[in-house]
Amino acid sequence: MNEFIEAKVRLRWGEQKPSYDVVIIGGGGHGLATAYYLATRHGITNVAVLERGYIGSGNSGRNTTVIRANYGIPASVRFYQHSLDLYRQLETETDRWIMHAEKGILWMHHTEMGIRTERARAHMNQAFGADTHFLTRKEIGKLVPEIDLDGGGRYPVLGGSYHTQGATARHDRVVWSYAEGAMARGVDVLQRTTATGIRLDGDRVTGVETDRGFIACGTVMSATAGQTTTITDMVGLRMPIRTHPLQALVTNHYRQTFHPIVASAELAFYVSQTARGEMLMGAEWDRQPSYSYRSSLEFLRSCTAKAITILPFLADLKVLRQWTGVCDLTPDSSPVMGFTPVDGFLVSTGWGTWGFKAIPAGGEQMAELIATGRTPELIAPYSLDRFARDRILADAGSAGTQ
């Protein structure tokens, strides 16, 4: 399968300079992708990316790597389909193998109400460019024979949708590809550098305080996850964001190939197979707002119970690892991107439990916004002022976890 020999990823670490044109806080997928597209699409390379730990150590290294575009509102289907398309060509563009594997995603429902909305959602997705078909119970049984169609008696599979372009990719490789591409063009990625304050002149950003000294800059973008309000508090900005933990777990190796990615809407559960053969699964986010990375027995118990309800063979596997990330959740389950009332301060946040799939499009669009000073059409609906304008993008049903 993987017969070509890869060249080593070449990361060129920079030294902190006293000033930059653009400072991005957060060296995860979104921050690095923004730096990459600023450098490649707009020739803006006097850019620093600040990372508190090491690159990809936040949610970029903790997610379950699902790439899909089957969302519930037209704006999101367009945005995520664009992201999905960028992912498909990322290996060609960066010349790096991100282990992108297209396997489709099956989205099951166990109630009459659920399949009615899912049928409508499948049509809507198809109409806006995300290839999705409605499947009957029988077709689901043929597609994934391992599924218990009676759902243990309590969660019978009544139908679902099949999103053919659903995929997974290796999260670290995505982060490294963007980091390498940005660094090669002169972007400074500064690890172990914490932003401790943002300096303002009136309502205008003049620089960022870090634990390694002050950096003067005219544009600051927050691309952190979980800690968004810590950053926005520095400029006195109120945000519609609450931080909740989200957990995931992975089992030992399952001997057979398991396609596609399987999700259950009513159970709020999804599972996919990693390239190593492990079964990777996730369920709902923790009820309590928290910044804690602690994993819980409650999650382990409820997630595994859901797993064997749908896929009984999973009972024969063992849980190898369980981990936690902290997510920025918005009231309408859609991200917040773009300008803020503070001149020169931008946000790319509210990625909640669905940030990985949005990395290429989020980065590309934020880079265009920074370079041109105008909000691109694709992300205009996601602006922070949508709450004041009564233009909410309610899409909780598409989050995969709830």
Add this chain to the structure above:
Amino acid sequence: MKLTCPNCGTRSVEEFRYGEIPRVPDHITDPDARDLDRVFMKANAHGTTVEAWFHDFGCRRWFRLERDTRG
């Protein structure tokens, strides 16, 4: 995680429903801005905070709880 209900004692967090107590900062004075803040904006406390919780699978009553969001 476990929470302590004043009526039922210490139970698993799965039995409870979270309820946020909106806290609009005093410096926001415009009535519309205060409404907007109250509905959508979050303090997202990083540390000790007072929350409302509903004991769904217990006494079915709201109560207040002080909790550290870092733990």
